Amino acid sequence: MEKIKRREFNRIFSCGLGAAALLTGAPWACAMSGQNKNKESLGIALVGLGSYSTYQLAPALGQTKFCHLAGIVTGTPSKERRWASQYNIPSNSIYNYENFDSIADNDSIDIVYVVLPNSMHAEFSIRAAEAGKHVICEKPMAMNVAECEAIIQACKKAGVKLGMGYRLHSEPYTKEVKRFVRERTFGDILYVSTEAAYRSTGYPDQWRLNRALSGGGALMNMGVYAIQSAIYSTGQNPISVTAQEFSTRPEYFKETDETITAQFEFSNGAVANIMTSHNIWANRLKVSCSDGWFQLEPASSYGPLRGASSDGAIKFPHQSQQKLQMDDFARHILEGTVNRAPGEMGKRDMIIVEAIYESIANGNSKIALDLGQMGIVSDR
Amino acid sequence: MEKIKRREFNRIFSCGLGAAALLTGAPWACAMSGQNKNKESLGIALVGLGSYSTYQLAPALGQTKFCHLAGIVTGTPSKERRWASQYNIPSNSIYNYENFDSIADNDSIDIVYVVLPNSMHAEFSIRAAEAGKHVICEKPMAMNVAECEAIIQACKKAGVKLGMGYRLHSEPYTKEVKRFVRERTFGDILYVSTEAAYRSTGYPDQWRLNRALSGGGALMNMGVYAIQSAIYSTGQNPISVTAQEFSTRPEYFKETDETITAQFEFSNGAVANIMTSHNIWANRLKVSCSDGWFQLEPASSYGPLRGASSDGAIKFPHQSQQKLQMDDFARHILEGTVNRAPGEMGKRDMIIVEAIYESIANGNSKIALDLGQMGIVSDR
Numbered sequence: 001m002e003k004i005k006r007r008e009f010n011r012i013f014s015c016g017l018g019a020a021a022l023l024t025g026a027p028w029a030c031a032m033s034g035q036n037k038n039k040e041s042l043g044i045a046l047v048g049l050g051s052y053s054t055y056q057l058a059p060a061l062g063q064t065k066f067c068h069l070a071g072i073v074t075g076t077p078s079k080e081r082r083w084a085s086q087y088n089i090p091s092n093s094i095y096n097y098e099n100f101d102s103i104a105d106n107d108s109i110d111i112v113y114v115v116l117p118n119s120m121h122a123e124f125s126i127r128a129a130e131a132g133k134h135v136i137c138e139k140p141m142a143m144n145v146a147e148c149e150a151i152i153q154a155c156k157k158a159g160v161k162l163g164m165g166y167r168l169h170s171e172p173y174t175k176e177v178k179r180f181v182r183e184r185t186f187g188d189i190l191y192v193s194t195e196a197a198y199r200s201t202g203y204p205d206q207w208r209l210n211r212a213l214s215g216g217g218a219l220m221n222m223g224v225y226a227i228q229s230a231i232y233s234t235g236q237n238p239i240s241v242t243a244q245e246f247s248t249r250p251e252y253f254k255e256t257d258e259t260i261t262a263q264f265e266f267s268n269g270a271v272a273n274i275m276t277s278h279n280i281w282a283n284r285l286k287v288s289c290s291d292g293w294f295q296l297e298p299a300s301s302y303g304p305l306r307g308a309s310s311d312g313a314i315k316f317p318h319q320s321q322q323k324l325q326m327d328d329f330a331r332h333i334l335e336g337t338v339n340r341a342p343g344e345m346g347k348r349d350m351i352i353v354e355a356i357y358e359s360i361a362n363g364n365s366k367i368a369l370d371l372g373q374m375g376i377v378s379d380r
Numbered sequence: 381m382e383k384i385k386r387r388e389f390n391r392i393f394s395c396g397l398g399a400a401a402l403l404t405g406a407p408w409a410c411a412m413s414g415q416n417k418n419k420e421s422l423g424i425a426l427v428g429l430g431s432y433s434t435y436q437l438a439p440a441l442g443q444t445k446f447c448h449l450a451g452i453v454t455g456t457p458s459k460e461r462r463w464a465s466q467y468n469i470p471s472n473s474i475y476n477y478e479n480f481d482s483i484a485d486n487d488s489i490d491i492v493y494v495v496l497p498n499s500m501h502a503e504f505s506i507r508a509a510e511a512g513k514h515v516i517c518e519k520p521m522a523m524n525v526a527e528c529e530a531i532i533q534a535c536k537k538a539g540v541k542l543g544m545g546y547r548l549h550s551e552p553y554t555k556e557v558k559r560f561v562r563e564r565t566f567g568d569i570l571y572v573s574t575e576a577a578y579r580s581t582g583y584p585d586q587w588r589l590n591r592a593l594s595g596g597g598a599l600m601n602m603g604v605y606a607i608q609s610a611i612y613s614t615g616q617n618p619i620s621v622t623a624q625e626f627s628t629r630p631e632y633f634k635e636t637d638e639t640i641t642a643q644f645e646f647s648n649g650a651v652a653n654i655m656t657s658h659n660i661w662a663n664r665l666k667v668s669c670s671d672g673w674f675q676l677e678p679a680s681s682y683g684p685l686r687g688a689s690s691d692g693a694i695k696f697p698h699q700s701q702q703k704l705q706m707d708d709f710a711r712h713i714l715e716g717t718v719n720r721a722p723g724e725m726g727k728r729d730m731i732i733v734e735a736i737y738e739s740i741a742n743g744n745s746k747i748a749l750d751l752g753q754m755g756i757v758s759d760r
Contacts, residue, residue, distance in 0.1 A: 191639075191660040195573065199670070242744050244622045248649035259571075261653050263641050269628035273641050273655055280571040280651075280668045288660045290579070364622050364744045 042330045043070025043109045045093065045133075047100070047124050048116035049079045052138070056302060057115065058087065060322035066330035071109045073100050073124075100124070104131035110333070113165070113326075114138060117213040118220060122147035126154040129162070134333055136326070138165040139224045141346030143215040145354055148347035155343060163329045166228060166341035169379070170324035172316035173296050173305040174232065177285070178379075180294055181235040186310065187291030192233045192272035195282035196225035196300050197259075200252075208278070209256055217256025219353055223276035225300035227352050229285045230264055230272035237371035238264035238272070241352065243359040249279060262356050338379045345375035422710045423450025423489045425473065425513075427480070427504050428496035429459045432518070436682060437495065438467065440702035446710035451489045453480050453504075480504070484511035490713070493545070493706075494518060497593040498600060502527035506534040509542070514713055516706070518545040519604045521726030523595040525734055528727035535723060543709045546608060546721035549759065550704035552696035553676050553685040554612065557665070558759075560674055561615040566690065567671030569650045572613045574665045576605035576680050577639075577657035580632075588658070589636055597636025599733055603656035605680035607732050609665045610644055610652035617751035618644035618652070621732060623739040629659060642736050718759045725755035 044067050046053045061069040071093035072083050080094050095103055103109055112128035113136040114121055122142040128135045135155055141148045141164060155162040168174040180186060197218065200208070207213040214220055231237060243262035247253065259277035266272070275282065285299035292310030299305065303321055307314030331337045348371055355367040424447050426433045441449040451473035452463050460474050475483055483489055492508035493516040494501055502522040508515045515535055521528045521544060535542040548554040560566060577598065580588070587593040594600055611617060623642035627633065639657035646652070655662065665679035672690030679685065683701055687694030711717045728751055735747040 190579070191575075191577075191655065191657070191662060193573065193575065193655065193662070195571075197571075197668075199570070242624050244643045244746075246643075246645060246651045248651075259651055261643050261651075263624045263626075265626060271626045271628075271639055271641075271660075273653060275571065275573065275653055277571070281673065282571060282573070282666075282668050284666075286662075286664075288577075288662045293661065364746060366624075366744060 039110070039334065041065070042067040042111055042134075042333060043093075044068065044111045044113055044136075044326065045071030045073055045095070045103065045109045047073040047112055047114050047128070048120075049074045049076070049083060050115065053115045056320075056322050057113065057326075058083075060320045060326060063320055063323040064327050064330070066327045066334060067111065071095065071103070071106065073097070073103075073112075097124075101127055101131055103128070103133065110134060111136060111329070115165075117207045118215045119143055119213045122151055125151040125162075129154040129158040129160050132158060132160065134161040134163075134329075136163045136165055136329055137343070137346060139346065139349075140215070140220045140353065141343070141350055145347060145350045148343070148350045152343040152347060161329070161333050161339065162343035163332070163339055164341040164343065164346040165325070166345065167321040167325040168225070168228065168300060169232075169340040169377075170328045171303065171305070171319070171321045173299075173307050173314060176307065176314055176316070177287070177294065177296065178232050178235075180287075180309070181233060185292075186287075186289035186294060189234050189266075189268065189270045189287060189289055191288040192230050192270060192274075192285070193288075194226050194229045194233070194272065194285045194299065195275045195280075196222040196229070197275060197277035197280045197282040198222065199281050200278040204252055204254075209253065211255040214256060216353070216357070217253060217258060218276045218278040219257055219260045219356060221276075221278070222300075223260060223274075223353065223356075224349055226262075226274035226276045227349050229299060230274055231376075233285060233287045234266045234268065234270040234272065235376070236266045236268055236270070237348065237374060237376060238352065238369055239267050239371075240265045240366050240368050241355045241359055242364060242366050243356040244364050245360045253278065260356065260360070262359070338377060340377060340379050342375070342377065345377065348375035419490070419714065421445070422447040422491055422514075422713060423473075424448065424491045424493055424516075424706065425451030425453055425475070425483065425489045427453040427492055427494050427508070428500075429454045429456065429463060430495065433495045436700075436702050437493065437706075438463075440700045440706060443700055443703040444707050444710070446707045446714060447491065451475065451483070451486065453477070453483070453492075481507055481511055483508070483513065490514060491516060491709070495545075497587045498595045499523055499593045502531055505531040505542075509534040509538040509540050512538060512540060514541040514543075514709075516543045516545055516709055517723070517726065519726065519729075520595070520600045520733065521723070521730055525727060525730045528723070528730045532723040532727060541709070541713050541719065542723035543712070543719055544721040544723065544726040545705070546725065547701040547705040548605070548608065548680060549612075549720040549757075550708045551683070551685070551699070551701045553679075553687050553694060556687065556694055556696070557609075557667070557674065557676065558612050558615075560667075560689070561613060565672075566667075566669035566674060569614050569646075569648065569667060569669055571668040572610050572650060572652035572654075572665070573668075574606050574609045574613070574652065574679065575655045575657075575660075575662035576602040576609070577655060577660045577662040578602065579661050580658040584632060584634075589633065591635040594636060596733070596737070597633060597638060598656045598658040599637055599640045599736060601656075601658070602680075603640060603654075603733065603736075604729055606642075606654035606656045607729050609679060610654055611756075613665060613667045614646045614648065614650045614652065615756070616646040616648055616650070617728065617754060617756060618732065618749055619647050619751075620645045620746050620748050621735045621739055622744060622746045623736040624744050625740045633658065640736065640740070642739070718757060720757060720759050722755070722757065725757065728755035
């Protein structure tokens with residue numbers, strides 16, 4: 001048995017196997033840790049070099065401790081040259097959508113981060129898993145629940161880790177909200193009012209307005225933040241949903257939903273009222289409790305976020321949320337720390353998205369949900 | 381023709397009749413002004429001496445310029461003595477519910493303010509009108525639309541003025557909101573999020589929890605503020621409503637609605653999402669516009685209110701809202717200024733209340749409304 005470093009010791013223990021696995025040196029103790037063994041920092045390949053990769057993820061990867069930008073996957077040759085030069089990416093770590101699968105042979109790349117239009121999430125997450133790479137998938141996880149499940153199964157089969165690009169679970173304001181809920185700082189959670197929305201006035205040919213590429217409009221985009229925040233503000237999955245759709249600029253939003261409101265019931269008695277839109281500026285989370293309140297506004301922007309509660313201001317130094325997120329996921333792989341946003345969470349949110357669309361299609365009627373603890377992560 | 385004082389001249393003119401009426405001295409020029417002629421301050425009788433009369437209206441009437449506390453109507457003899465002594469009310473201006481109609485003979489009382497449980501609003505508003513008194517009716521106007529219409533017709537027939545107890549239309553923060561809407565300060569109104577709610581944990585035998593007396597729960601109480609604010613924040617009446625009801629403490633809210641959310645569509649493209657509750661602490665109005673935002677929080681409490689916009693803080697000196705409201709109504713009678721909250725406004729709000737209950741009863745389905753300009757007051 002090779003000398004076991006402290007980090008690896010922790011990793012094996014954190015898999016919940018502990019001494020037995022350690023003593024037998026079982027190779028399956030942490031299925032994912034094999035190829036990343038002894039690495040201090042994991043290599044990430046970004047798939048899709050749009051604005052989120054360009055202005056958020058790549059800069060964040062210049063600040064991460066446990067991962068770094070190691071490769072790119074793009075369909076645009078001019079981007080290859082620009083990124084290679086700016087980030088010193090070796091030519092053998094640059095892929096296009098056709099030769100992507102050969103990434104399996106590239107030991108410098110441990111994680112594939114899928115930052116493509118929604119319609120390509122499932123395909124590239126699954127191809128990444130089949131290439132033996134850990135996967136981060138941007139939100140929404142895929143076009144529908146069936147695709148989410150396919151991604152989860154592919155990762156399971158390949159023995160790779162799967163995380164959602166839910167950056168907020170790693171940033172301090174959201175973690176503070178989760179602490180309030182966990183510790184009942186303000187008593188019972190009674191009501192969550194949350195909005196995640198922006199006003200789109202740009203090119204009408206952007207992929208988010210194209211149903212074949214996006215699968216839906218505001219709900220499939222900012223709506224996921226609203227759903228997420230309703231859940232981490234209550235610590236529960238909803239047990240029912242009602243929803244409404246509003247259209248005021250059909251000439252611009254030809255194929256995708258413009259504004260959606262939805263209401264969730266929770267088994268602990270909380271009620272959430274969410275709004276998401278591509279036509280409205282709003283970004284806020286307010287939670288009314290039996291013994292006070294707390295709020296974030298903005299609540300899901302790239303930050304700095306701002307917070308307050310009935311006890312006063314909530315204030316944390318601003319850090320890149322994407323840096324925190326990717327380091328958390330890398331540490332999950334390297335050290336076995338908790339996966340703050342596993343694939344099950346993305347799938348659960350897609351179940352809720354589909355229930356919202358179903359309510360709208362059924363005259364705003366109430367849709368019951370039976371999610372149990374799916375996607376609920378205890379990550380104190 | 382008697383000498384016409386400037387105030388009376390203004391009054392006749394403001395009735396929209398102008399020179400012709402003036403020249404003929406037509407007695408119907410302002411039907412309501414006869415008995416109040418030459419008064420500088422109108423006498424108000426409060427009907428129902430519960431906490432709102434005790435802690436808000438009576439103190440406010442100590443500050444009003446154009447009206448004063450002149451009489452009381454109560455079913456509780458011990459209150460008669462206490463109020464008579466505290467406010468120097470002569471014994472011939474004290475009534476009970478049986479002898480109330482003889483108020484017709486009391487020239488010291490010009491206005492009857494109905495502050496009773498909802499089930500008694502219609503009866504006492506109509507009896508007041510039939511006694512020839514102007515009427516202020518607390519919100520909600522009555523138990524249903526039919527009762528609202530009966531009140532309006534009774535006041536019309538008696539030639540008396542009718543105002544709703546909608547104090548916010550007279551206070552500066554709400555007037556500022558209406559100015560923003562009128563002047564398009566922040567561009568198009570896109571989204572209104574508003575909550576008017578408190579958490580009831582008091583005696584379960586209070587009248588607000590008794591359907592026979594209240595006609596409904598949160599919606600018939602705080603819900604009216606939420607409906608009102610959605611309308612004055614858009615300057616329009618809704619063209620449709622969807623609604624949802626939530627129940628988490630049925631053992632306490634045995635007969636009345638606990639929490640209701642509702643969504644309004646407006647013909648100018650705005651959407652409103654309202655929440656009202658007897659189980660949640662929340663009091664807020666936020667309006668998202670194409671070029672900014674504005675908000676009040678609290679938005680409908682007795683004040684001080686607080687406001688902010690994308691241009692900075694909104695700040696006005698605090699004054700008693702009830703003082704401002706009652707003086708506005710008295711000036712409407714004395715000087716012909718605008719009636720900021722006429723009976724039509726209360727009736728319109730009850731039409732919306734009924735539509736919300738109808739949506740809930742019909743599986744949350746969308747209910748179309750055809751309100752035109754009903755209750756919309758241009759009161760710059």
